Amino acid sequence: MEWLRNLSKAIDYIESNLDGEISYEKAAEIACCSTYYFQRMFSYVAGISLSEYIRRRRMTQAAFELQSTNTKVLDVALKYGYTSPTSFNRAFQSIHGVPPASAKLQGVVLNAYPPIKFLVTVTGGNAMSYRIEERKAMRFVGIRIPLTENMEENQKLVPHFWNSTVQSSKFTEICNMSNQSPEGILGITAYQGPGEIYYYIAAATDKSVPEEMFEFEIPASTWVIFESDGSFKESVQSIFKRFLTEWLPFSGYTYAELPDIEVYPINKERAKKGHSQVWIAMKREKEA
Secondary structure, eight states, X not given: OHHHHHHHHHHHHHHTTTTSOOOHHHHHHHTTSOHHHHHHHHHHHHSSOHHHHHHHHHHHHHHHHHHHSOOOHHHHHHHTTOOOHHHHHHHHHHHHSSOGGGGGSTTOOOOOOOOOOOOOOOOOOXXXXXXXXXXXXXXXXXXXXXXXXXXXXXXXXXXXXXHHHHTSHHHHHHHHHOOSSXXXXXEEEEXXXXXXXXXXXXXXXXXXXXXXXXXXXXXXXXXXXXEEEEEHHHHHHHHHHHIIIIIGGGTSEEXXXXXXXXXXXXXXXXXXXXXXXXXXXXXXXXXO
């Protein structure tokens, strides 16, 4: 459960700096992981991106101040990091649906978003089908797009990438290359260093690299492999959240921060639901 405690400490840091500068790098350092993986894990566990969480919390506090004090709107905007009244007005309305000045009016309806607390709770006891495998280095070939450290942007880029790929000849070409385990058409999120984050649609293969494709390897590791049936998008998101909040805290493992692998069936009809897998690399807590 150490990673949940670290994540809670990172949230405490964010909460204590809502009216100042918040460093994603510092928050990630407190959480004992890279900036990219901190944002990625936060979005799965909290259900919203880190930037959206900070915006909601700042606008919640701003509304409280406007309601309970005589502070001017501009002063509140500056306190929460908005040098432009226009940008503050836009952010405030996106959360509350009314302009900041309206918050001072009696009877106006506002939205309050309390701080997130990460606790280990008793859940419904739904089974998570999984197995653990030791794997040597694995080689993949496919196409890719660059991602950013902005998880909101990535959540828009990846579905568009899939949609355009399945409608192109590249999809069939990648499917035909699959001859190694894990078999299928793969979605792989790979953080390869600062400024080098890619999402691959690829196959595990020993075949040569076609023109306009890329190859990469994931080093030998221990993998937990989760099985799922249903909508691919919903299944993957659910698996990551349950892995981080229900499985990982009690497993004796920690996240290895290697590329995650989504495994989908090779389907000529390009279905959006069915049997899928998620491969997540781990290491023993004593090795972390």
